[in-house]
Amino acid sequence: MTRGPSDSGPQGAAALRGSMDATTAPHRIPPQMPQYGEANHIFELMQNMLEQLLIHQPKDPIPFMIDHLQRDNDYVPKIVILGPPASGKTTIAMWLAKHLSTNLLSVESLIAKEYSPLAADARMHYQKFKMVPDMLLIRLMQERLKEEDCVRRGWILDGIPETREQALTIQTLGISPRHVIVLSAPDTILIERNLGKRIDPQTGEIYHTTFDWPPESEIQNRLMVPAGIFEGETARKLLEYHRNIVRILPSYPKILKVISADQPCVDVFYQALTYVQTSHRSNAPFTPRVLLCGPVGSGKSLQAALLAQKYGLINVCCGQLLKEAVADKSKYSDLIQPFFEKEIAVPDNIIMKVLKQRLDQQDCVERGWVLHGFPRDLDQAHLMDNLGYKPNRVFFLNVPFDSVIERLSLRRTDPITGERYHLMYKPPPTIEVQTRLLQNPKDSEEQIKLKMDLFYRNSAELEQFYGDAITLNGDQDPYTVFEYIESGIINRLPKKVP
């Protein structure tokens, strides 16, 4: 019997007390746990394992789980590509299969398989009736998907399922794709396009007389005209396709993407590629720890306030924090006060101490934080990183100099009411108020220029340090910028293409 570590005692007891008395004792979970969970995608790992267990329901779960973990195939491609004839399905499927180095399965490739009694059966059927019965096709597919290379490297299905019955049977067998792409184009375009279809008999690749003509003359000479490309035939196939596709689409509600096939092949390919490389939103618990960087006047405080209001995050403004420390006459006020008086920047380690105190408080740990105004250069960033405060979303707000000047130099304050105005965005109501408005000396053009230069000197290093940062155009109205920030927080971080 193994003994747990010696300090598991009080934590185990706390968990027990928590379960008995959930209302009084809040769980004090150390922040390293959620950070580790996020960094290693533990939630998705467990979710995938549970999915596989429920699909296969093995009699002996533990060896099954060991195998699953060793195979490590949670993120291999599992794609279905559907579309009308002449939409370029097969071309896209082939290109994707080559790019993602995965296996391509289509009706033709399944029935052409050697050493399989099922495939021989299917071939016979196809020769006689020009189609393969559903059950036979599904069983062929199941057999193929069980093979080692499909399990290890994933698969792309080209044109399967053809009907709703096939889609449902696939689902009950536990084969579920992660991405479904449907190509669509107007019928007239497709009929016309089909007339120009040519096939290279050696490689099986499909070319087109107008849109996709191979450059090499030897391939040109080999090309054959495939059967069934004339208008009547195409129209018939299209009719059948439309009848079926409408009933297949509801089976894949959340993972479907429709791409217009009425554009150049390369465009369709790139759209498809970006889509299959995005992972869907997961249900993993996520406490946002957001860092907003940008020059003065880029809207950081405003965005932080909006985020705090909507998501309950704690708005941590570094400058504000220091001023509060001085005003509260806390233990740091004596340290900070002389720097304020002489108008020099407060040294990094003092700022870090005040910041650490705030970020360690229970509400920050529990609800997440939005930090702005710190770090301003690489040293500060390293300092924060070493102490363990790693933000999981970093945003850089870019605003051109003229916009900053416009935003800041037109700020005015009314000395009598204390109300703040902006001569362009929030003008004062009466002439009387306007005459007595005063400007903060910090908002003068020279000061603004100084601060912006300071920021841009350090920003390149910061952008390099926070490799996963998202850059946004801050020169828009606040709610648009807010929407961009929101989508940056909620969606998974995009994987950097190497």
Next chain:
Amino acid sequence: MEARSSRELQARNYLEKHRIMDLLTYLTSALLFFRPERPREYLISILERLRIARLSGVALPFFMDNSNIASMFEMLDSSNKGSISFVQYKEALKTLGLCTAEEVLKDDGHGVTFEKFRNEVPKKWTRHRRTTAVTAQ
């Protein structure tokens, strides 16, 4: 739909029978607690140990140990009498998942002392694990 609900029922029964959710909770807690560099390898090692333990009948590694039991008793016995009431004892066992509703425990009228608590809980734990090990196979 009839078919759908029966599949769902089947899935739920599967989870119950093999106590999958408990196992996953245990694995996740172990991962978050020990925070190994390579989570998959660590999980594989835990599962291998469980598998061997199950085959050979050796007592399984579990999260709680004697210091936990002492802390638990201290919490239940808030006035430091040295013994807890029978109701408290039964509730504690239920929370730990060691006592099913059908099991009837004798109430000997004297309450449960620390000694008895310390002896009973590990015994019940091992017995509980053994029975689930047998049913899970």
